[in-house]
Structure formats: C-alpha cells, structure tokens
Amino acid sequence: MTAINFAVIGYGGMGSYHVHNIMPNENERIHVVGTYDVSGERQKISSQHNHKIYTSLEEVLLDETIEAVLIATPNDSHKELAIQALQAGKHVVCEKPVAMNVEELDAILKVAKETGQTFMVHQNRRWDPDFLITRELYKNQQIGDLFQIESRVQGANGIPGDWRHELKHGGGMLLDWGVHLLDQLLFLVDSRIEKVSADLSYILGDEVDDGFITYIIFENGVRAIIEVGTTNYTKLPRWYLKGTQGTAIIHDWDLSGEMVIESGKKDIQAPKPIQAGVGLTKTMAPPSEEATETVSLPQAFAEYDPFYKNFYNVVRNQAEPVVKNEEVRKVMVLIEEIFKAVKR
Ligand code: NAD
Structure with missing residues (x-):
C-alpha cells in the first residue's frame, strides 16, 4: 500500500484538525508532507510538528512528491485553489461548503472532469x-x-x-x-x-x-x-x-x-x-x-468506509466516492433555493 502524499492548504482550525485528528486514523493510506498557510503564525505552529513549510501555493503545486491537497481555507478561496490544484495534476479534498454557489462549483467540476483528478468534498457529518x-x-x-x-x-x-x-x-x-x-x-x-x-x-x-x-x-x-x-x-x-x-x-x-x-x-x-x-x-x-x-x-x-479510506480507494482503486459530486451539487442548488425563498 502506497500512502497518498498530502499538502494541506490552510492550517487553521479545520486544517489542523484534519492533520492531527482525522488523517492519522488512516496513516497507512494518508501521509501529510507539509502545509501552506498565508498566516506566518499558523506556519510557525505547523513547523513545530515537523511538517515541510511551503511558502507559496506555487511551491506546493510544483512539488512532484505531492499527489493531493486538502483545501481548508475560508469558503471564498475554495474555487480558485481547487482549480489551480487540479490543473497542476493534484487530487483535491475540499472542505465544505464546497464553494460560494453552484456556478463556482460547476467551474471546479469542469476542471476535475478535464484533468481526470479526484475532487471530493469533506461532508464529514x-x-x-x-x-x-x-x-x-x-x-x-x-x-x-x-x-x-x-x-x-x-x-x-x-x-x-x-x-x-x-x-x-x-x-x-x-x-x-x-x-x-x-x-x-x-x-x-x-x-x-x-x-x-x-x-x-x-x-x-x-x-x-x-x-x-x-x-x-x-x-x-x-x-x-x-x-x-x-x-x-x-x-x-x-x-x-x-x-x-x-x-x-x-x-x-x-x-x-x-x-x-x-x-x-x-x-x-x-x-x-x-x-x-x-x-x-x-x-x-x-x-x-x-x-x-x-x-x-x-x-x-x-x-460505508470512513472519509479518507474512501478517498484513498477512489484514487487508487477507482472505488465509488461516498460523497459524490452530484450530491454536493444538489445541496448547493438547494442552498441557492433557500436564499431565494427568503424574504428579508
Ligand atoms: P480558520 O480561519 O480557522 O482557518 C483558515 C486558515 O486558512 C487560516 O489559518 C488562514 O490563515 C488560512 N488561509 C486563508 N486564506 C488562505 C489561502 N489563500 N491560502 C492558504 N491559507 C489560507 O477557518 P476554519 O474554521 O478552519 O475553516 C476553514 C474551512 O473549513 C472552511 O471552509 C470551513 O467551512 C471548513 N470547516 C469545516 C468543518 C467540518 O466539520 N467539515 C468544520 C470547521 C470548518
């Protein structure tokens, strides 16, 4: 079994929770190499855990040893980060909400389809x-x-x-x-x-x-x-x-x-x-x-398998994702409908 080498983009509350509480449950399958965060303070904390500290997104994306990234940044940055990572040949785990709206999600899914990389949203609940x-x-x-x-x-x-x-x-x-x-x-x-x-x-x-x-x-x-x-x-x-x-x-x-x-x-x-x-x-x-x-x-x-075990099997063994992108899209459509249904 060859573990998937991950870089974590956004080592804040949830990024660090993935690194220290979720990913270790699958330590044969998932290996965290390093982190990239725009905050120097978060980078410093990450460095105390022997992670490689990337100083830019480009550095992450150019690292050929990295197969996948976790995106755990504020919601408005998911789309750009996901598209860049997919285009650089990385698989992507993205935190929820996947994007700001359906249009952004469709842009991501288009690139995932073109590149053939796995894109999976962490609907952990x-x-x-x-x-x-x-x-x-x-x-x-x-x-x-x-x-x-x-x-x-x-x-x-x-x-x-x-x-x-x-x-x-x-x-x-x-x-x-x-x-x-x-x-x-x-x-x-x-x-x-x-x-x-x-x-x-x-x-x-x-x-x-x-x-x-x-x-x-x-x-x-x-x-x-x-x-x-x-x-x-x-x-x-x-x-x-x-x-x-x-x-x-x-x-x-x-x-x-x-x-x-x-x-x-x-x-x-x-x-x-x-x-x-x-x-x-x-x-x-x-x-x-x-x-x-x-x-x-x-x-x-x-x-069904736990999230990262499933992600590993999707990437390595063409398993069915537990969190399917069409399901994530239906939720985003519903959220848009709810915003529309509301009268302030
Ligand atoms: P946070 O503010 O604690 O952490 C975000 C981190 O991203 C910060 O350290 C920030 O410096 C960094 N960052 C911001 N822009 C960046 C960029 N362009 N590149 C690199 N780093 C960047 O926020 P959080 O609570 O960790 O939330 C992050 C994401 O995780 C959100 O999408 C949120 O909805 C999601 N989340 C999911 C769950 C869950 O249960 N699945 C729980 C909490 C948060």
Whole structure:
C-alpha cells in the first residue's frame, strides 16, 4: 500500500484538525508532507510538528512528491485553489461548503472532469453517530414510516471567528452549518424536493445570516424542518423524528434520547381527558399507559468506509466516492433555493 502524499492548504482550525485528528486514523493510506498557510503564525505552529513549510501555493503545486491537497481555507478561496490544484495534476479534498454557489462549483467540476483528478468534498457529518441513528430509523422503520424529520443545531455563542461574519468570504450559518444538515437530509431522503420555504435570521446584526429555518417537502411525502440558531440559550433536541408508529428524540451528540412506539397491545383504553391549563382536552392527553412503550434508540454504524479510506480507494482503486459530486451539487442548488425563498 502506497500512502497518498498530502499538502494541506490552510492550517487553521479545520486544517489542523484534519492533520492531527482525522488523517492519522488512516496513516497507512494518508501521509501529510507539509502545509501552506498565508498566516506566518499558523506556519510557525505547523513547523513545530515537523511538517515541510511551503511558502507559496506555487511551491506546493510544483512539488512532484505531492499527489493531493486538502483545501481548508475560508469558503471564498475554495474555487480558485481547487482549480489551480487540479490543473497542476493534484487530487483535491475540499472542505465544505464546497464553494460560494453552484456556478463556482460547476467551474471546479469542469476542471476535475478535464484533468481526470479526484475532487471530493469533506461532508464529514455523514458519519455522525446521531445522523447514523436517524438513517437507521429511516431505513429500517423502527418507528414506522418516517414522515417528519426535524434536524436542529442550536448554540448561544453567536457566529465564531472573523471571516464567518462576512458575505464576501461566504460567511453565515446557512453556508456553514446549513450545508451539513442539508447534506445529511438529501443523503437520507431519496426523493425529489417539491417545495421549499425558509427564513434567515439576522438577530446579531451581522451582514450574514446567524441562523435559519427551512421547511422542505419531498415528493414522497416526507417533511423536514431544518433549523440552525446561534442565540439559543437552551435548545431543542438535535433530532425529533415522527413515524407512523412512534416518535424518536435524539437530544444531542451524546446520543441521549429514546423512542416511544406503539405497544401493539390489544384492548387499549381510550385516553382520558386531562386538565390542560384552564381547559380540558382528550386530543392532547398522553396515550393510555398500555398503548405505548419507551425503548432505547437503536445502535447504528456506517456501512460505508470512513472519509479518507474512501478517498484513498477512489484514487487508487477507482472505488465509488461516498460523497459524490452530484450530491454536493444538489445541496448547493438547494442552498441557492433557500436564499431565494427568503424574504428579508
Ligand atoms: P480558520 O480561519 O480557522 O482557518 C483558515 C486558515 O486558512 C487560516 O489559518 C488562514 O490563515 C488560512 N488561509 C486563508 N486564506 C488562505 C489561502 N489563500 N491560502 C492558504 N491559507 C489560507 O477557518 P476554519 O474554521 O478552519 O475553516 C476553514 C474551512 O473549513 C472552511 O471552509 C470551513 O467551512 C471548513 N470547516 C469545516 C468543518 C467540518 O466539520 N467539515 C468544520 C470547521 C470548518
């Protein structure tokens, strides 16, 4: 097995996370030779890890020992960097969001096609354990047919960092977290989208959105609410999933949660009316005790290879990419639709 020699372009938060936390899991397949970052400070930190320090992009691209680059720079620089790297004969792993819009992505994909180099986007949240549980429920119907998917991430710390506050760098939460949640949704639901409505929030007063809500209706009847917030001092569950025979909650990335499912018992008593506020209701009363049972969430595993193992096999063995460029494109099209659907 000959490892793929990588140079990392952008050794910031995520670039260094790849180098120290993700790539080492595949150390037989992926070898980091060096890094290039426009920040001298980041270069200095990288040099402490015995990386070769490239002083320009050209130096990286002229290095014949480098087969692939990781692009982990702000979003507005992905297109140019990816095109230059592909034209220099390098394979490319690119951080999400792949680009600022569909037009930029198409320009990259055109060059990838012309050069025959591999171009793969790091949609890493396809491997998130909470997402894999949702996927298991969707595929194996432990709560019946899943007809409503609510997927949320909610923080209370505003938008982090610097460039994420600026439109010109592709800041804002729809491009940042939205691209993850929408990628998960489209990877899960294999159906055409019928309708999209959305609203972006600007509570923090930035020029970019600090959160959004979108409601998506698929042709197969599945409904999805996707929500990202950065001013949520207490939050809703990461996933709330409604099926025809039960409801599942996954509270957080710690995978706490449960499923309440129909017990299937016969001779179930009708729910009794309850006092609700100053009124009475039977509709909103809990189901009678024997009608439902509460069970643990199922375990779930990805039946596809981890990201870099897959990348290696795509490059060396013509394997199918787990993250396909046409899927990434569909997500970018949806993001553009959401921006269009919004009335500020
Ligand atoms: P960051 O600001 O921490 O790091 C970006 C680095 O790129 C900085 O060190 C900066 O000096 C450098 N840089 C900027 N322009 C450059 C250029 N032209 N050439 C070389 N270096 C350059 O940002 P970050 O949080 O690491 O985000 C980087 C990318 O990673 C973004 O696209 C972001 O969306 C993505 N990201 C992905 C995930 C994920 O879970 N997949 C998580 C965080 C960030």
